[in-house]
Amino acid sequence: MTAPWTLPAPHVEDVVRAALAEDFGRAGDITTQATIPETANARAVIAARGAGVVAGLAVASTAFRLVDPSVMFTPATQDGAHIGESGIIARIEGPARAILSAERVALNFLGRLCGIATLTARYAEKIVHTKAKVCDTRKTTPLLRAFEKYAVRCGGGANHRFGLDDAILIKDNHIAVAGGVGPALRAAKAFAGHIVKIEIEVDTLAQLREVLAEGADIVLLDNMPPDVLRAAVALIGDKMRVEASGGVTLETIATIAETGVDLISVGALTHSARTLDLGLDIEIG
Template sequence: MSELPALPAQTVESAVRAALLEDLGRAGDITTQATIPASARATAVIAAREAGVVAGLALAKEAFRQTDPAVSFIPCLEDGARATAGAVIARIEGPARGILSAERVALNFLGRLSGVATLTSRYVEKISHTRAKVCDTRKTTPLLRAFEKYAVRCGGGANHRFGLDDAVLIKDNHIAVAGGVTAALRAAKAFVGHLVKIEIEVDTLDQLREVLSAGADVVLLDNMPPEKLREAVGLIGGRMVAEASGGVTLDTIAAIAETGVDLISIGALTHSARVLDLGLDIEMDSGPR
């Protein structure tokens, strides 16, 4: 796996702050305040209750830091690492109130992102014998896109565009309103700068031939069966990037990749990933330090 990009500290801080505000509400953690002395200290571990790929450690660490800067968070694995069932992912020690109050926000981020990374890794493994890459889509949780796309990278996948402003992707509805494939491509080329990539979606080989005549950087081959994808790749002949998408599953991705496409985009990586089962187990210290 290539080196992971660093999550911007400001992005992490603001997301965690919003999550803690949501959880702590107007009065804070009244359960912990009522039952745990302010002087109590504790040690804890975050452990994997099932095997998976870790993602989101920076967010978990920030949850404890914002709750109480005196809490120490020591990662035992790195983002992108494979954790076996029972593996310790991080150790935490410090004021017990801070640990307990930050626990759920930390685990929510870590479990969600590790789930995305784990599912991505399963798709990546299925096509490791091909040159195709697995990539994500914009079907992400609102306000968590940067983190979920980061988790895809942790699982060995690649990122598609982050938003509507960083690349042109002409889809079927755009084509219908614009008046056809050629008209849409001409309009896009006249509008964007020379550094902006243009991708267009097609679902027939006739549309693909029109794209090849008009020119684009990437063509999205939508919901084509493997035999049609193979024919499409032959028509493209390496003149542009070929991306397959639509209804891709763990059972079908190998056959899709074997057609020779360059990219396979999968919305399920982010919209259907199951949270990885993680837990925080706490032990009380013998006394103040």
Template sequence: MPLPVLNSLLVEQAVRAALDEDFGRAGDITSQATIPAEARAKAVIAARKKPGALAGLELAKKAFELVDPSLCFEALAADGDRFSPGAIVARIEGSARGILSAERVALNFLGRMCGVATLTSHYAQAVAHTKAKICCTRKTTPGLRAFEKYAVRCGGGMNHRFGLDDAVLIKDNHIAVAGGVIPALRAAKGFAGHLVKIEIEVDTLDQLREVLAEGADVVLLDNMSPEQLRAAVAMIGGRMLAEASGGVALDSVKAIAESGVDLISVGALTHSAPVLDLGLDIEMS
């Protein structure tokens, strides 16, 4: 499946903000103090000790471009590619000061996004023998949602809502305030436009029966065991999409997928993904 295109305006905005944070008021005083202005260098960005899935090259490239537009950045792989330890994913050539000043911001974005993509790839591989698709959630790093969700796609996952305005998702607290499953669904149907999908969370099979009676586009089966999920899938009978959620882990996702659900949402993809270690190695030219 082709990857979405990252919004170039969002990329520049995010990278510029990160560089502003890093440069502070006086800029890279270490490079200014120790490296002649005319010095040039070549560098590579390479994976360290672990394999992974690549994501974030555009942000890394933008970091070098904004620091010094004369720098030459050559990508040797593409987002979505898998790589082995030691693999070189990009080369940079030009001003030594520029390369070193942009290094940390570029690697911060790459490491974070590759970490998300890599963890997602592990989940996707675990359920590849089933029809289930792995989805992310809104449990993202503030300010980085678009990039972390893009990284999920690079790892073989799918995106859930990007924000509160994407779709109606009725959770347990909405149900409690609205007075029950059916009142919440009826209110949502009366409010939502014809292009807005409605999903509702249920904790029990009794709640699911109410949803099936009233109708929805997607039902979120929250914190159910594989046995309960199988029963729920049988009850749904293909009338709406079935999404499993709640405490999903790598050691449990296979059994969840084998219950027959269509989607499995995993908050850990973005809120618990470890940063993948990539580094920049430089040589003087």
């Protein structure tokens, strides 16, 4: 799988610059300044310590470039590619001080995003025999949402909304305050622009019937057991797209997908992914 889209360079630069500022503090990398001659050059590789899916090469590259534009970062693979243990992800060459100083920020981003892509690929593989797609949620690391959602796509998943302004998603608390499914949907339709989609969450078939009577673009079936999901899918037919959510795991996603839903949202893709272990191995030159 190839990278699904390109992260906006200005956004990447802003986030990486902030991470470098956090790491450099007030005096910079005093260890490297103390021990490495200013004129020293080095070559290095970034290698995987375990198998996974690559995501975040542009983010890692930006870390080295912002420390010193003369550092050459050459990817050995591409985002979305599967890589084995000890597989080379990138080669780096340039001033040794810059490589050492940017190393941790680059690996932190790259390992995190590779971990999300790797976990997403595991979920996607479980439902490849169905029409369903696994998708992310807004349960992301603050300020890293675009990066993490990009990684989900690299792993073969789909993106849900990026923020509160992408689409209208009426959840149980909105329904409670609005006075019910009907009032919430009618208010949303009166408010929404002509290209804004409306999705509503339900947890019973009775609520679903209200949604079908009012109409929506997408219905989110929350925490329904498989038999109820199948009944819901049968009721909906082709009237709207169907999403399922609620405590989905690697052990349960296939059963959920086999009920006929279109999308399965999994917060764990971003809030529980294990960072892929990466290392930067350096050679003085």
